[in-house]
Amino acid sequence: MKATCSGYPRTVLVLGPSGSGKDTQIDKLAALCGYEKIGTGDMFRREYEKKTPEGIEAYSYWSKGVWVPDELVYSIFSIWMKQYDPEKPWIFSQVVRAPGQVGLFDDLLKTYGRSLDAVVLFALSEEAAIERMSLRRHCPKCGREYHLKYVPPKKGEVCDDDGEDLVSRDDDTPDSIRQRLREFNGKTRPVIDAYTARGLLVEVDASPPIEMVWQGTRKALDTWREEHS
Numbered sequence: 001m002k003a004t005c006s007g008y009p010r011t012v013l014v015l016g017p018s019g020s021g022k023d024t025q026i027d028k029l030a031a032l033c034g035y036e037k038i039g040t041g042d043m044f045r046r047e048y049e050k051k052t053p054e055g056i057e058a059y060s061y062w063s064k065g066v067w068v069p070d071e072l073v074y075s076i077f078s079i080w081m082k083q084y085d086p087e088k089p090w091i092f093s094q095v096v097r098a099p100g101q102v103g104l105f106d107d108l109l110k111t112y113g114r115s116l117d118a119v120v121l122f123a124l125s126e127e128a129a130i131e132r133m134s135l136r137r138h139c140p141k142c143g144r145e146y147h148l149k150y151v152p153p154k155k156g157e158v159c160d161d162d163g164e165d166l167v168s169r170d171d172d173t174p175d176s177i178r179q180r181l182r183e184f185n186g187k188t189r190p191v192i193d194a195y196t197a198r199g200l201l202v203e204v205d206a207s208p209p210i211e212m213v214w215q216g217t218r219k220a221l222d223t224w225r226e227e228h229s
């Protein structure tokens, strides 16, 4: 771990709803501190392509849109973890989604000789989520992304590069944003409660602009360091 980050937690789990900007914060932390970024985004697909027995079994669930059983998820995850550098600090994104996974995640870390040091929650208010996501636009022609407030196009709502009319995603309406956020909060609440009870939870307000969230992230980790030195 780089000097500015010495004393920071070595094994971190990040939680946050979509639109909280957690991936941007994880990228910044990885660049600053050398964290290995660990996610399971395309894990099932890649394991299926390798035709491992676990990958094929998991495919029978996710290809039908069915929840893959926790034990199976974590047996695949355990194999998946071998690609990450054990000498580096680790930062996990959103790999614990249900209370039954809390213990499985502890067991997984134990097999790698580690334990969880901190859980960083990027909390987002409904108003902030709506403002952030309902103002997103992209160019259907070249794919360039805009935000009417933070990254606005130069003229009207057309692409700077090719003049194409910008569009928003179908699921970026206030109602569906609100619904996604409530779903996340409902599902994740018991997980957050479990980590709070163990004294692992660090909360960062994800509502302000990215740079301010970043300051909040650094401050939270500095505080963690002071408490654990």
Ligand SMILES: [Zn+2]
Residues within 6 Å of the ligand: 139, 140, 141, 142, 143, 144, 159, 160, 161, 162, 163, 164
């Ligand atoms: Zn364009």
